[in-house]
Amino acid sequence: MSDAATTSATPPAPRREIDLRAVAPFVALAALLVFGALVNPNxxxxxxxxNVITRSAFIAVIAVGATFVISAGGLDLSVGSMAAFVAGTMILFLNAAPVEGGVPMIALAMLLALGVGALCGLANGLITTVGRIEPFIVTLGTMGIYRALxxxxxEGGSIAMASRDLRAAYRPVYFGDVFGVPIPVLVILAVAAIGAFVLYRTRFGRHVMAVGSNExxxxxxxxxxxRVRTITYVIQGLCVAIAVLVYVPRLGAATATTGLLWELQAITAVVIGGTALRGGVGRIWGTICxxxxxxxxxxxxxxxxxxxxxxxxxxxxxxxxxxxLIQRSLARR
Amino acid sequence: MKKIVIGLAALALASAAGFAQAQEQKQLTMAVSIPAADHGWTGGVVYHAEREAKLLEERYPGLDIVVKTSPDGAAQANALEDLTAQGIDALVTLPHNSDELTDPIRQVKDSGVFVTVVDRALSDPTIQDLYVAGDNFGLGKHAGEYMKERMTEGGDIVIIRGLPIVIDEERQKGFDEGIAGSKLNVLDRQFGNWSRDDAFKVMQDYLAKYPKIDAVWAQDDDMVVGILEAIEQSGRSDIQFVVGGAGMKDMIKRVQDGDKMVPVDVLYPPAMIATAMDLTAAGLFDQNPVRGNYVLDATLVTQENAAEFYYPDSPF
Amino acid sequence: MSALAARSATAAAPVIAVEGLAKSFGPVEVLKDIRFDLRPGEVQAIIGENGAGKSTLMKILAGHLQPTAGTIRLGGEPVKLAGPVDAEHRGIVLVHQEILLAPDLTVAQNIHLGREVRRGLTLDDKAMNRSAREALDGLGAAIDPRAVVGSLSIAQRQLVQIARALLVPHRIVIFDEPTASLTPHETEALLKVIDDIRRRGVGVLYISHRLPEVKLLADRVTVLRDGRLVGTYEAADLQPADMARLMVGRDVSKLYPDRAAHAAGKPILEVEAMRVPGYVRSASFTLGKGEILGFAGLVGAGRTELLEGILGLRAAEGSVRLDGRPVRFSDARASMDAGIVYLSEDRKGKGLLLQQNLRTNLTLAALDRFTRGALLSPAREEEALTGAIRDFDIRTRRRDLLAGQLSGGNQQKLLLAKMMLLDPRIVVIDEPTRGIDIGTKEQIYRFVAKLADDGKSVIVISSEMPELIGVCDRIIVMREGLVAGEVSGAAMNEREIVMLTTGAGEKEAALAVEGTGP
Known part of the structure; x- marks a missing residue:
């Protein structure tokens, strides 16, 4: 409890402060761009x-989901393993080729991936809420489970897409572009826009903030x-699946190293973006940043x-x- | 599910065998301690270890083989203690890391167990009765020599290393010796962590950094997958070829098919674990002399001999 | 106790004196030109409405805040208090209003936190438990020093906090509303403790909203209003009503609204044999339309738990009928949908999101009314906030403050506004005026009366008997998880209620217990 908080004599608080807090990660990003330009003109x-924005797509998309989980006061350490698992099942499905035709096949596989991701997230959410277990422990456990699966x-090696035709048909989802904007970048923008909309403009988003602030x-x-908590984990699972949809066409394979340490990168991205680890504050665009x-x-x-x-x-x-440090010193102003 | 059932059955068999051992003198147990499959090559090791275990158990009815994988050095040290406690006659191990595991393996040795070490030599070589390894130095050297011969006029090359451990250093030294005296110019060397994804990123960054690259050397075929993808995406035509190493089946296939980007590969077969298990079993049962060091050649795979090294069923 | 006020302090040199004290937060002036002195062996009450600057003044004296201007003299010497530790070294201890204890540590560990007793390298738990027990016994509190603080009631935690503060050598003790969450019994014990402290020649500054208590205890009374000094008076010369007038600046002798005697409307909520494991053994009551029903009892009697159990906020069993139809609420949403709202006694922990702004807090329970489809409408929320600030007289300089930055009284008004957005038929208010100044109290009482006049039913849970008697039509008294009895009409007086709460009421109480027993 801050000293001033209990008296009516509160320090004038802060429309400006709030703005700075949201802007801070972008300032850090700008500083980094300047630094990069000085280091190498290329x-x-x-x-x-x-290239860089495109390949940040996996972490960015997963981190949008993590923003929901963390804003609601949770944590998900299993996202990296989950990504590998979703990618693995998706590729095995593609290799089994149960339906004719490249595009319907890929579309079906995408649906399957989203379903598997949502289920993995649901499992995390239900174990956490119904079992009343710390999310740290639950997702540490499922992290091992998804990875081992x-x-x-x-079978100890890698799962690669067998059909060259399918691979060729799917490849543009990572390497293609629309009017010069790579598809993964569009995916980041779409996921972030939807995420921001849900978190800031809907009743559910408000509930997420409330749960994270004080259960x-x-x-x-x-x-x-x-229910709110569980849904945030399902959103996290869906975001992982969306990241996988973009990941698989890049190298066409899932290996034991797929998604290794992505959970830490996603959490780091969320924190750099200004979301509080204790919950109650979520910043989607900051996370992308x-x-x-x-x-x-x-x-x-x-x-x-x-x-x-x-x-x-x-x-x-x-x-x-x-x-x-740049972020926090601006935010403290 | 099926796997689990098989696993349980194997467990039951193993304990039954342990029980039988108490009554019959000829029963012997061989423990195989290896890293868990954390990338393609170690995945191959696990595959070949399990495959060879089945074959050997058929060949020697009195032999019981326990294969144990560990995610890191500390876990492996614990696994070694547990295995020793069960009572074993021979240990075949591919240690995570030589320095950390030398003492735990020494303790196994001191309890009278026959010790076979694979791939990564211990800090104290007197512990190992039998040492089976690929030729890391040779892997780098053959790759370097191939580049030297191929590009007599010189050229700009980039290198993607693995992780900073001894194996990586040896390969790097071999490569440096292989290209010694050539006109090749090494533009850059970075770590790709033996990961496809990381190698993809590093290659993308190389392509942004250097307007002209003639060839790429990567320490591992897994990373070559990411490198090829990055080159293809950039649409650049200045890169003439990529040399990897290890003998991953996809790469062997490309060599066999005459892929211009992958003209050769250098062998460093994960099946060396099978060789080691085979030799150890032979020593135990047939009393053939097996003590010593076995270094498998880092053979240069070319289009001519590729068919010889292509295992379509292997996961790696 | 009545003898206490008669003791007038001697004219000894003051232990502490301040002159021209001022404090600003940025452009906002919170205190201006404050001047008073405290003599050894004197209890001086500091009174004022919420926001009058009492807490800020106390925090300056305890070294938590630095004054913008003015001097503080300790024993005649001008001093600058560098921080709370410095103030403590100089013998000034502050007993905080908020509970500042580590909930996972034991009572003794909390009391000795930062001043652990060691034997060699290890902690001497025995010695610490012993001294903690002595300190608690001195307060008349039967609390096990080995109990975990998280398992204690708010009142017990308050006593632990007092014990902790008094452990250091002190010549000035500042109590910031120590009795706000205590029952009459506990309050009486605490006042005795404070009297003991005074007898030792220590100066006591005492902040409280309970004016009768001030009248009883204090030697002198200093009144603040809007950050300025109104004056310092001999307590003997003031009646509570005078104090209230000085605080508010107008006549507030009529604290409780007039209410025509109500014929109890037809029963709207009927509760039978309600059991809340661990808290309530069995309780039955009915609530009529347009009725204000009070719940009296000691802390731990199970009042809060009973209502929380009925409303689906904690596990409970028993029969609940709403308008004659049996209902069972699985959670707060279900009871809200049925038109019943509950305002928790724990405003900061269960009522408001202190780190979120006013708008978010206001609309949280009734978000459905501010959405089109799933989409929120911030404009309509802002409109609602404007309405709430106007209708509930929420005093805030800015609309974009966080809820935690409001004073206690304004937080309570915000919480009321929040729940009223649900347009409830039944309103349950737990400790409606805890820690709230007299002016706001009056507003809240009037609001409660108006709810009933509008045909809504109200349940008030309170530890302040005058409040229950002044506001309610009927009062149910609980004791040890049972309904001990019910008072209404002429029987609604403190004596009657105390008999029931404490079990001193011989036969009647005994009968009531048997009548509702399981």
Whole structure:
């Protein structure tokens, strides 16, 4: 409880502060872009930036789902494993080719992936809410389960798309573009726009914020807390599936390393974006910004000749911390 | 589901065998401790270990083989203790990491177990009765030599390394020696973590950074998959070819089919675990002399000999 | 106790004196030109409405806030209090209004938090438990030092907090509304403790909204209004009504609204043999249309739990009929849909989202009314906020504040407004005026009366007997998870209620218990 909060003499609070908080991640992103341009002039090339934004799609889309889960006061560590599992089942389905024709086949596989993702999310949500177990533990458990199922499906190796024709038909979903805008970028924009709409403009979104702010108040206000929580996990599962829809056409395979550590990247993107880990505040566009920052950091490191390849991890960590510092110092103003 | 049933059945058999062992003197147990399948190559190791275990158990009715996979070095150390506690006669192991596991394996050895080490030599080589490995240095060297011969006029190459561990260093040294004295110019070297996704990203970044690249060397065929995808997407035609390593079946197939981008591959077969198990069993049962070091050649696979190394059923 | 006020403090040199004290938060001036002194062995009450600046003044004296201007003298020496630790070293301790304890630690661990007793390298739990028990015994509180704080009631936690504050050597003790959540019995015990402290020659600053208590305890009374000093008076010269007038600046002698005697309307809510495991053994009552029904009882008697059980907020069994039809509410949504709302006693923990703005809080329970399809309409929400600020007289300088930044009284008004958006037929208000100043109290009482006049039914749960007697048509008294009895009409007086709450009421109480027993 802040000192001022209990007196009516509250410090003038803050339309401006709120704005700054939302803008902060974008300032950090801009600073990073300037830094990148200084390091290597090629950095600002259209091709390079397009590549980076395109490949940030997986983390960005998953992190939109994570924004919902975290805003509602939850956590999902299983997203990386879930992505591998969804990708694995999707490819196996494509390889089984139960229907004729490339496009209907792919469409069906996409539906299946969304269904599997939603079910995985539902499992996380139900175990957390019905079982009354800490989400950290639940999703740590399902993280192992989804990962092991993937490896089992792959029989220890990788699951690759067998049909070259299907592969060719599906490939444009990652590599194609519409009027020069890569499809994955459109996917990011669409998912973020829908996510922002749901979180900020709908009753459900308001309920998510309320549950994350204070579960008891939400319950006493007639909100079905468990249902809201569970749905956030289902949204997370759907977002993972959408990321997979874009991931599979890139390399056409799921391996034991697919999605490794994506959960940490997604959570990092959410936090850099200004969403509070304790819940109650969610910033979808900030999250997208966070995902871009993460991807740019890696890109700048490869493009630069600043440090030995052995030290890249250290510099990446330092840049993320600096980005957070910029973000927080602006937000505190 | 079926797998689970089989697994349970195997467990039941194993315990039955353990029971039988108490009565019959000829029963012997071989433990196989290997890393869990965390990328394609280790996936191949697991596949070949399990396949060979079945074959050997058929060949030697008195032999019981326990295959145990571990996700990291610490877990493997624990697994080794558990296996020893069960009472084993021989251990075939592919350690996660030499330094960390040398002492745990020494303890296994001290309890009178025959120790076979695969791929990654221990810090103290006196522990291992039998050592079976691929030629990491040779893998790099053959790749380097191929590039040197192919590009006598010189050229710009980029390298994607694996993870910073001993194997990676040896391959890198071999490659540097292979290209020594050539006019090749190494533009850049970065880690791709033996992952397709990471290699894809690094290659994209190389392509943005360097306007002209003649060839790519990657330490592993898994990463080559990501590299090829990145090159294809960029639409660039300056890259003439990519050399990988390990002998993944898709890559062998490409070599066999005469793919211009993948003209050769260098063998580093995950099936070496099977070789090691086979030799160990032979030593145990047939009392053939097997102690010593076996280094499998890092054979250069070309279109001519590719058919010899193509296993369509292997997961890797 | 009546002797307490008669003791007038000696004219010894003041232990603390402030002059020209002022405090601003940015452009907002919260305190201006405050001047008073406190003598050793004196209890001085500081009274004022919510927002008058009492809490800010206390926080300055305890070193939590720095004044913008003015001087503080301790024993004649001007001092600058660098922080709470510095203030504590100088012998000033503050007993906070809010509960600031670690809920997962034990009572003794909390009391000794930051000043643990050690034996060598390890903690001396025995010694800490012993000294905690002594401290609690001194307060007349039967609380096990080894109990986890999270398992205690709010009143018990308050006592733990007082015990903790009094553990350090002190010459000035500041109590910030210590009795706000205590029952009369506990209050009496605490006033005795404070009297003991005074006898030791310690100066006591005492903030309270309970004016009769102030009259009983204080030697002098300092009144603040809107951040300014109204004056310091001898307590003997003031009656509670005078104090209220000085605080509010107008006559508020009529705190409770006039209500025509109500013929009980037809029963709307009938509860029979309600059992809430762990809290209520069995309780039955009926609520009539247009009736204001009070629930009296000690903390722990099961009043809150009974209503929460009926409304689906906690597990319970028993029969509930609404308009004669049997109902069972699975959660708050179900009871709200049936037209019953519940305003929790725990405004900050269960009533409002302190980190969210007023609009979000206002519409949270009735969001359906602000949507088209699934889409929210912020414009309509803003409209509703404008209406709520006007109708409920929510005093806020800005509309974009967070709920946590409002004063207690305005939070309660916001919570009322929030629940009224549901247009309920039955309103349950738990401790409607806890921690609320007298001016706001009056507004809330009038509002409750108006609800009943409009034909709605109201249940008021309260630990303040005058409030129940002043507002309710009928009062049900609970004791130890049972309905101990019911009073109405002429029998609605404090003596009667106390007999029932404490079980001192011999036969009547005994009969009532048997009559409703399981």
């Amino acid at each position: 950095f600002l090339g259209i091709d390079n930036l397009t 993937t490896i089992w499906l792959a 008891d108040v939400a319950r006493y206000s007639g909100i079905k807390v468990d 966070g995902a871009l920052i993460l991807e740019l950091v890696g890109n700048i490191m490869v493009l630069s000749d600043l440090v030995s390849e052995y030290l890249i991890g250290a510099v990446q960590g330092a840049i993320i911390i600096v980005a957070m």
